[in-house]
Amino acid sequence: xxxxxxxxxxxxxxxxxxxxxxxxxxxxxxxxxxxxxxxxxxxxxxxxxxxxxxxxxxxxxxxxxxxxxxxxxxxxxxxxxxxxxxxxxxxxxxxxxxxxxxxxxxxxxxxx
Numbered sequence: 743x744x745x746x747x748x749x750x751x752x753x754x755x756x757x758x759x760x761x762x763x764x765x766x767x768x769x770x771x772x773x774x775x776x777x778x779x780x781x782x783x784x785x786x787x788x789x790x791x792x793x794x795x796x797x798x799x800x801x802x803x804x805x806x807x808x809x810x811x812x813x814x815x816x817x818x819x820x821x822x823x824x825x826x827x828x829x830x831x832x833x834x835x836x837x838x839x840x841x842x843x844x845x846x847x848x849x850x851x852x853x854x
Contacts, residue, residue: 760828760842761804763816773803774827777814817842821849 766774777800784792794811801808804827808814813830818839826842833840836850 758806759808759832760826761806763825763827766804770804773800777803815840817845819845819849821845 763771763774777796781793781796784790784796793813797812797814798810800814801812804814806814806828808829809831814827815830815833817824817826817828817833819841820837820839822845824842824845826844828842830840832843834843834846834850835841836846841850
């Protein structure tokens with residue numbers, strides 16, 4: 743005889759590639775800040791596996807769908823003070839700081 747378990751449906755997979763810091767719950771904000779600290783510690787210890795794992799788990803906690811091995815960054819646009827969090831590979835560096843694709847398109851800067 744096979745037992746049948748009534749399991750809840752899995753959560754819908756997120757397709758968001760980025761999130762606004764302002765839209766995060768308090769718990770997600772805390773997770774974001776702790777993840778940045780832990781990721782910094784992992785890099786200081788040259789533990790790239792821990793660094794990547796921290797970013798991947800944080801993406802899940804924030805409801806983001808990003809490629810495996812993604813480093814999450816927060817936009818540091820000095821024109822509009824955007825607060826987007828997303829895949830570092832899609833961000834450009836402007837004035838030495840990460841700038842999200844929207845800011846890059848709307849008010850591009852260069853590192854000249």
